[in-house]
Amino acid sequence: MQENIIIAASEKQSHRCSMVQSTWQQQLSHAIRDPQSLCKRLGLSSDWLAGAQAGHELFDVCVPEAYLNRIAYADIDDPLLRQVLPLGEEALMPHGYVVDPLEEADHQPAKGLIHKYAGRVLLIASPNCAINCRYCFRRHFPYSDNSPSRAQWQEALDYLRSDTTIHEAILSGGDPLAASDRQLAWLVEQLESIPHLKRLRIHTRLPVVIPDRVDDALLGWLSATRLQKVVVLHINHTNEIDQTVMDACARLKQAGATILNQSVLLRDVNDDVTSLATLSERLFEAGILPYYLHVLDPVQGAAHFDVSDEEARELVTALRDLLPGFLMPRLVREIPGKGSKTPL
Numbered sequence: 001m002q003e004n005i006i007i008a009a010s011e012k013q014s015h016r017c018s019m020v021q022s023t024w025q026q027q028l029s030h031a032i033r034d035p036q037s038l039c040k041r042l043g044l045s046s047d048w049l050a051g052a053q054a055g056h057e058l059f060d061v062c063v064p065e066a067y068l069n070r071i072a073y074a075d076i077d078d079p080l081l082r083q084v085l086p087l088g089e090e091a092l093m094p095h096g097y098v099v100d101p102l103e104e105a106d107h108q109p110a111k112g113l114i115h116k117y118a119g120r121v122l123l124i125a126s127p128n129c130a131i132n133c134r135y136c137f138r139r140h141f142p143y144s145d146n147s148p149s150r151a152q153w154q155e156a157l158d159y160l161r162s163d164t165t166i167h168e169a170i171l172s173g174g175d176p177l178a179a180s181d182r183q184l185a186w187l188v189e190q191l192e193s194i195p196h197l198k199r200l201r202i203h204t205r206l207p208v209v210i211p212d213r214v215d216d217a218l219l220g221w222l223s224a225t226r227l228q229k230v231v232v233l234h235i236n237h238t239n240e241i242d243q244t245v246m247d248a249c250a251r252l253k254q255a256g257a258t259i260l261n262q263s264v265l266l267r268d269v270n271d272d273v274t275s276l277a278t279l280s281e282r283l284f285e286a287g288i289l290p291y292y293l294h295v296l297d298p299v300q301g302a303a304h305f306d307v308s309d310e311e312a313r314e315l316v317t318a319l320r321d322l323l324p325g326f327l328m329p330r331l332v333r334e335i336p337g338k339g340s341k342t343p344l
């Protein structure tokens with residue numbers, strides 16, 4: 001525990017109580033968005049503030065209260081805190097770490113649309129996130145160039161209509177569920193009118209970060225679509241799954257969604273076999289199947305999270321001795337230009 005604690009526990013408690021009964025939009029608008037408030041809310045030493053400020057200038061802090069509630073007070077080693085606390089190391093520029101590690105800019109035939117793999121395309125349904133994860137491979141993504149208006153979506157939709165080999169639309173972002181339900185319902189309606197589309201996949205962290213996002217309005221358009229639904233959550237540590245997340249997952253399943261999870265292997269977050277095994281077990285309790293364990297994409301600002309390939313392979317070998325096969329995530333890397341993820 002650090003010295004110079006700069007918040008009283010009672011203050012933390014009163015802030016927590018004030019969020020009860022808020023809508024997801026209110027919770028998002030009350031998210032902490034500056035390093036001073038983050039350190040204060042979590043009782044961190046003021047020693048961390050200068051680094052947090054430096055990191056924040058490169059990629060803004062954003063953490064909602066529902067996620068903060070799962071972070072231990074005054075514990076700099078908390079695995080959830082490590083994912084959201086900016087550090088001075090983010091300013092380092094190690095060789096090989098770049099702003100667009102997956103070279104997505106080369107695969108954008110229309111505004112808001114990325115087409116990298118056969119049979120599926122990715123739509124940037126929202127430029128916003130409910131949380132800013134420090135390791136995010138899109139932390140430098142030019143969202144302002146990829147936020148289509150309704151009229152501009154037509155170009156992306158025409159692209160989808162004209163290619164009958166595309167069977168799956170993937171809503172991504174940012175976080176697609178940060179968009180309004182009205183916007184999402186409209187987009188899904190457009191997609192389901194394309195006969196050769198079979199599946200709607202949603203990559204999101206919102207049901208984890210603000211579980212109240214899975215409300216009746218979302219379940220309305222999700223339940224109604226004819227498209228098969230897959231929700232891919234992004235959970236890196238078992239502490240992220242509390243009862244509110246489990247309840248949100250149950251609601252998604254009732255709406256007919258298959259729920260998968262992808263994690264990123266992150267130094268000082270989940271780089272040990274116990275954390276990974278516990279995560280898989282907990283995911284299954286929540287009705288989620290482990291899908292991928294990604295090694296870090298080499299994005300500028302995130303090098304301090306890196307785990308070597310050799311260590312990653314050793315971890316997965318040890319994990320295999322602990323888990324049944326259906327709880328084993330696939331260890332993969334995304335290599336620009338390849339037609340699929342590459343197993344390690």
Ligand code: SF4
Pocket residue numbers: 128129130131132133136137138139173174175205234
């Ligand atoms: S896109 Fe996903 S990983 Fe990146 S900051 Fe947003 S929620 Fe986090």
